Amino acid sequence: MEQNAIYPDLAGRSIFITGGGSGIGAALTRAFAAQGSKVAFVDIAREESEALAESIAAEGARHKPLFLFCDLRDIEALRDSVRRAAEAHGDITVLLNNAAHDERHAVERVTVEYWDDRIAVNMRPVFFAAQAVIPMMQRAGGGSIINFGSVSWKLRQGGMPAYTMAKASMQGLTRGLARDFGKQNIRVNTLVPGWVMTERQLKLWVTPEAEREIDAGQALAGRVRPQHIADMALFLASGASSMCSAQEFVVDGGWT
Numbered sequence: 485m486e487q488n489a490i491y492p493d494l495a496g497r498s499i500f501i502t503g504g505g506s507g508i509g510a511a512l513t514r515a516f517a518a519q520g521s522k523v524a525f526v527d528i529a530r531e532e533s534e535a536l537a538e539s540i541a542a543e544g545a546r547h548k549p550l551f552l553f554c555d556l557r558d559i560e561a562l563r564d565s566v567r568r569a570a571e572a573h574g575d576i577t578v579l580l581n582n583a584a585h586d587e588r589h590a591v592e593r594v595t596v597e598y599w600d601d602r603i604a605v606n607m608r609p610v611f612f613a614a615q616a617v618i619p620m621m622q623r624a625g626g627g628s629i630i631n632f633g634s635v636s637w638k639l640r641q642g643g644m645p646a647y648t649m650a651k652a653s654m655q656g657l658t659r660g661l662a663r664d665f666g667k668q669n670i671r672v673n674t675l676v677p678g679w680v681m682t683e684r685q686l687k688l689w690v691t692p693e694a695e696r697e698i699d700a701g702q703a704l705a706g707r708v709r710p711q712h713i714a715d716m717a718l719f720l721a722s723g724a725s726s727m728c729s730a731q732e733f734v735v736d737g738g739w740t
């Protein structure tokens with residue numbers, strides 16, 4: 485994997501990634517493992533996640549990533565995963581709240597049950613993961629929490645209101661937690677991806693028409709790839725960003 489920067493302070497650190505088994509999350513898992521971090525990640529995609537951990541180990545990572553199966557809709561299971569990750573790797577000092585699911589849904593078809601389910605996937609675990617790791621960060625003398633937002637709502641993308649609402653809410657959580665825990669050296673930021681060319685996006689949505697939309701929208705040529713998001717995540721996790729908190733960091737090729 486291409487490595488643009490090495491952050492010595494990330495080596496050996498205990499990192500927790502949600503949805504780290506595929507898409508952008510897999511790039512995060514790879515990128516932190518390449519820094520020598522001790523990565524634990526949760527996901528529901530069992531086969532993909534196990535294969536990812538194996539391949540990273542086979543490529544010679546210092547620490548094989550620890551995959552923990554967990555459906556984030558189950559908060560007790562999330563808490564248990566955080567506990568197990570810390571038992572294996574020590575107090576977690578970097579949390580990447582990456583997991584989400586951008587399933588489309590028409591307004592008129594949304595039921596209360598469906599709405600609650602989307603929030604249970606895209607919003608609720610972000611707070612409870614932070615709640616679970618904050619005492620560890622306090623003990624360790626600091627930490628970095630990175631919540632994943634989205635340009636979708638900024639670009640007025642329709643067709644998935646529960647998702648866009650959940651993604652917009654990341655800023656509010658980020659800024660509130662940044663104030664509550666900033667004096668304890670816990671930094672909280674929102675990483676806002678543009679349209680990122682994951683396998684899933686390429687398969688489902690990146691049509692020739694969408695390609696033209698990206699070219700017209702982005703200031704930069706080329707495509708945003710998972711690695712570009714991982715590069716920003718490494719920076720926000722490391723001491724290189726030690727006075728950055730309560731902010732949003734947008735990696736969208738200059739679209740918004």
Ligand SMILES: NC(=O)c1ccc[n+]([C@@H]2O[C@H](COP(=O)([O-])OP(=O)(O)OC[C@H]3O[C@@H](n4cnc5c(N)ncnc54)[C@H](O)[C@@H]3O)[C@@H](O)[C@H]2O)c1
Nearest residue numbers: 503506507508527528529555556582583584632634679680
């Ligand atoms: N790809 C993009 O273009 C894009 C754009 C803007 C924002 N984002 C944000 O970036 C983050 C990652 O996006 P992505 O495109 O890689 O998503 P993805 O859907 O490709 O991957 C998400 C990962 O989370 C896992 N996951 C889903 N539901 C889960 C659950 N209930 N419990 C545990 N794990 C679960 C999936 O198995 C998968 O590995 C998300 O927060 C997303 O909102 C992505």
